[in-house]
Amino acid sequence: MAEQTWLTREAYDRLKGELDHLTGVGRTEIANKIEAAREEGDLKENGGYHAAKEEQGKQEARIRQLTDLLRDARVGEAPSFAGTAGPGTVVEVRFPGDDDVERFLIGSREDHSTTLEVYSAQSPLGGAVTGHRKGETVSYTLPNGRTAKVQIVSVAPYGA
Numbered sequence: 001m002a003e004q005t006w007l008t009r010e011a012y013d014r015l016k017g018e019l020d021h022l023t024g025v026g027r028t029e030i031a032n033k034i035e036a037a038r039e040e041g042d043l044k045e046n047g048g049y050h051a052a053k054e055e056q057g058k059q060e061a062r063i064r065q066l067t068d069l070l071r072d073a074r075v076g077e078a079p080s081f082a083g084t085a086g087p088g089t090v091v092e093v094r095f096p097g098d099d100d101v102e103r104f105l106i107g108s109r110e111d112h113s114t115t116l117e118v119y120s121a122q123s124p125l126g127g128a129v130t131g132h133r134k135g136e137t138v139s140y141t142l143p144n145g146r147t148a149k150v151q152i153v154s155v156a157p158y159g160a
Contacts, residue, residue: 005073005108005120006087008158012075015110019066022059030056069110085129085155087121092153093129101153106130114158125150 007015030052037049074087085091085106092103104117106126119126128140129152137151 005069006106006158007073007075007108007110008114009075011108011110012070012073015066015070019063019070022063022066026059030059069108073108083133083155085132085152087130088158090116090156090158091129092155093125093150094153096149096151105158107158 033052034049034056037046037052040046040048043049087106090103090105092101094101102117104119104125105114106121106129107118109118109120121127121130124140124142128138128150132138132152134152134155137149139147139149142148
């Protein structure tokens with residue numbers, strides 16, 4: 001079963017628009033490019049044909065990615081908030097020995113509708129704080145294999 005992703009309404013609408021374009025106009029445009037290149041003759045040495053086929057493959061992969069993301073997305077509804085970090089919450093954390101606070105949204109990296117840094121709940125930091133509350137310190141494994149700790153300074157629903 002796929003992980004549910006939280007998206008702002010703006011991000012959902014933008015991604016849905018991209019998907020609609022790719023499955024409609026986008027597919028027609030690439031089919032026309034392939035057909036035009038095919039009419040040029042020998043396909044073995046036809047750079048335009050091969051480029052169009054490669055573009056088609058990338059487009060179809062993006063369509064699958066967007067379809068999966070949007071199918072399982074929870075959109076714009078503030079999470080049931082009980083002070084616990086999770087998708088749709090804005091979290092402030094402090095790293096040991098550092099007075100600066102890092103503020104981020106737990107959501108989808110596809111969400112470009114906010115100026116906040118966005119971490120998915122499957123990322124090392126997003127996953128570490130998910131399910132935890134203000135004041136707790138959690139450890140997580142960095143991509144390089146090292147372990148880091150972070151203290152949760154605050155948790156609030158997005159848009160609050």
